Structure formats: C-alpha cells, structure tokens
Amino acid sequence: MSSLPYPAAIEFVEVGPRDGLQNEKTLIATADKLALIGHAIAAGARRIEVTSFVNPKKVPQMADAEEVCAGLPQRDDVTYIGLVMNLRGAERALATGRIDQLGAVCVATDRFAMANQGQTSDESVEAAKAIVALAKEHGRTAQVTIGASFGCPFEGEVSEDRxxxxxxRLAEAGPVEVAIADTIGVGNPAHVTRLVERVRQAINPLPVRVHFHNTRNTGLANVWAAVAAGAAVVDGALGGLGGCPFAPGAAGNVPSEDVVYMLERGGIATGMDLARMVEASHWLAGVMERKLPGMVAQAPVFPKVAD
Structure with missing residues (x-):
C-alpha cells in the first residue's frame, strides 16, 4: 500500500449503459444493454447507471428505459441508478419499481442548461432539489451531478465560485452525494484538485463524486487528482464510450477498465475485477463493431499471470 496520503478505497460507479451509449447513433438492442449491465455486475460493479428517462425524440438511444428496467437482474446488493432531468422523468423512473436511486442533473451555465434541460442554471438547481425530495418521498435515494463544472461548450470558462x-445549495436537499462533471473534457489536474477540495469543504460530510470525459486526454490524470483531493466516488464507462447529445465536442468517458487499473495499481481498492472488465470491454467492442477507446483492454495483461 502506498504511504502517500491517498484513500485506501473509492466507490466506483459504472455509467456505460447510460452515458456510454446515449450518444451512439446506431440503436443498441435492449438485450445488449441488459447484457452490458450483467457484465458490469459480474465484474464487481455495485452502483450502475442503467438508463435515463428523457424525451426519446431527443435521445433515441434511451427510448427503451422502461424495457431495460423490466429486465434488470433482481439483486439486493446492486443499486440501479436512473438519470432524470425533471419531475416527469423522475416519476417515470419511480413507476418502474426497479430504480433504486434517481440521478438528477443541474448545469453550471445558463446556455448549456437551456440546451440540456430548457431552463436556466438556477432553475436546474431547484429542479434537482425537487427530484431529491421526490425520491425521498418514495423511499428512494438521489444523487445530483453539476454538469459543465470545469467548462462550458457555449460560455467557455466556468467560475469555481459558481x-x-x-x-x-444542492447539499441542503440531502442527496447521497454531489458530483462535479467535466462534461466536455476540458479539466486539468490542477483545476480538479482545487475544485474537489473546495466542493468537499462546502458539502461536508456528503461525499464528492467525479465524472470525467477524456476529450483532451486528461481524464485519467484528472481522476487521480480528484481522488488525491478527497473525491470518494468515481464514474467510468466500460471501453471509454460516451458523449452528450447537447454538448458539442463532448467525447468519451474515462474508460472503466483504465480507471480501475490505475487506481488498483496505485494501492486504491475499487472492488472491481479487472480481468472481467477487460473481457467485458472486448465483448462490447464486438457489439459496437469497432475498437473502443479504452487502452488497458488493448494492452497485454500486466502483471502476467504465471502459467
């Protein structure tokens, strides 16, 4: 174990079934989405973002949200997360009876909030708080993500103070955590360190979750910086798929298997089985019919297992 001041463990959230697939132009079969969720569970994932309850005309890939939920394995040890943008989506998610946790989203800038949710940034905060309250009324939990925390595709730089x-404000509603998301992959480790430390202090004792995109190849460095700064929960998408339909230029999430390799090799436990993740990444590449961005699944196994 490293003697450096890093945590012994983090919590890992697999977001591939939702954020990994949502921007794909070719519609993925519901059965393949459920198989992906099954692979994630087999690899150790215990929190999985399984789908989103959004307008199917705007995000066609998520049009089968209810069908995905109906096919989810019955697991008491797995938390299924459904992303929702508004109360209508939250009600749809709750009506399935299979979503354990609502994932609310607000956005740090007005222009992106309007593109993403048709409301201002402040209105998106209030909407997220209302979703948290609704989840509690129904005996569920909720998380909240602040999109475009590190930069906006329309407005550019985003104030850390903002x-x-x-x-x-979000912490007042009592979510299980608050996430800061680098939706368009413009963050760098110095910025990540500052913002994670400041958010952690602002919402203590709630955990900070982080969600990074690898658009400019800084994603893994940002994960490491975030964990060192006190982030307790890390998102990843198997194979490094992902993107946002409403954020021009947003590319893939940090690959789950690359994140797990880096953290585990650094002495930080994730609860994930890397070998099974690599197998799942190879399977997903077959489903997508192309090579995926994740690097660990393309590299030789290390350390090599003795014959």
Missing amino acids: VVAMAA
Missing part, C-alpha cells in the same frame, strides 16, 4: 455555491 460551482461551489451550487454544490452547497
């Missing part, structure tokens, strides 16, 4: 203030 993100911290939003996190503090």
Whole structure:
C-alpha cells in the first residue's frame, strides 16, 4: 500500500449503459444493454447507471428505459441508478419499481442548461432539489451531478465560485452525494484538485463524486487528482464510450477498465475485477463493431499471470 496520503478505497460507479451509449447513433438492442449491465455486475460493479428517462425524440438511444428496467437482474446488493432531468422523468423512473436511486442533473451555465434541460442554471438547481425530495418521498435515494463544472461548450470558462455555491445549495436537499462533471473534457489536474477540495469543504460530510470525459486526454490524470483531493466516488464507462447529445465536442468517458487499473495499481481498492472488465470491454467492442477507446483492454495483461 502506498504511504502517500491517498484513500485506501473509492466507490466506483459504472455509467456505460447510460452515458456510454446515449450518444451512439446506431440503436443498441435492449438485450445488449441488459447484457452490458450483467457484465458490469459480474465484474464487481455495485452502483450502475442503467438508463435515463428523457424525451426519446431527443435521445433515441434511451427510448427503451422502461424495457431495460423490466429486465434488470433482481439483486439486493446492486443499486440501479436512473438519470432524470425533471419531475416527469423522475416519476417515470419511480413507476418502474426497479430504480433504486434517481440521478438528477443541474448545469453550471445558463446556455448549456437551456440546451440540456430548457431552463436556466438556477432553475436546474431547484429542479434537482425537487427530484431529491421526490425520491425521498418514495423511499428512494438521489444523487445530483453539476454538469459543465470545469467548462462550458457555449460560455467557455466556468467560475469555481459558481460551482461551489451550487454544490452547497444542492447539499441542503440531502442527496447521497454531489458530483462535479467535466462534461466536455476540458479539466486539468490542477483545476480538479482545487475544485474537489473546495466542493468537499462546502458539502461536508456528503461525499464528492467525479465524472470525467477524456476529450483532451486528461481524464485519467484528472481522476487521480480528484481522488488525491478527497473525491470518494468515481464514474467510468466500460471501453471509454460516451458523449452528450447537447454538448458539442463532448467525447468519451474515462474508460472503466483504465480507471480501475490505475487506481488498483496505485494501492486504491475499487472492488472491481479487472480481468472481467477487460473481457467485458472486448465483448462490447464486438457489439459496437469497432475498437473502443479504452487502452488497458488493448494492452497485454500486466502483471502476467504465471502459467
């Protein structure tokens, strides 16, 4: 174990079935989405973002949200997360009876919030708080993500003070955590360190979750910086798939298997089985009919297992 001041473990959230697939132009069969969720569970994932309850005309890939939920394995040890943008989506998610946790989203800038949700940034915060309250009324939990925390595709730089203030307001609603998301992959480790530390102080004792995209090849460095700064929960998408339909230029999430390799090799437990993740990444590449961005699944096994 490293003697450096890093945590002994983090919690890993697999977001591939939702964020990994949502921007894909070719519709993925419901059966393949359920198989992906099954692979994630087999590899150790115990929190999985399984789908989103959004307008199917705007995000056609998620049009089968109810069908995915109907096919989810019955597992008491797995938390199934459904992303929702508004109360209508939250009600749809709750009506399935299979979503354990609502994933609410607000956005740090007005222009992106309008593109993403048809509301201002402040309105998106209030909407997220209302979703948290609704989840509690129905005996469920909720998480909240602040999109475009590190930069906006429309407005450019985003004030750290703005993100911290939003996190503090969201914490008042009592989500299980507050996530800061680098939706378009413009973050760098120095920025990540500052913002994670500030948000952690603002929402303590709630955990900070982080969600990074690898658009400019800084995703893994940002994960490491975030964990070192106190982030307790890390998102990843198997194979490094992903993107946002409403954020021009947003590319893939940090690959789950690459994140797990880096953290485990650094002495930080994730609860994930890397060998099974690599197998799942190879399977997913076959489903997508192309090579995926994740690097660990393309590299030789290390350390090599003795014959």
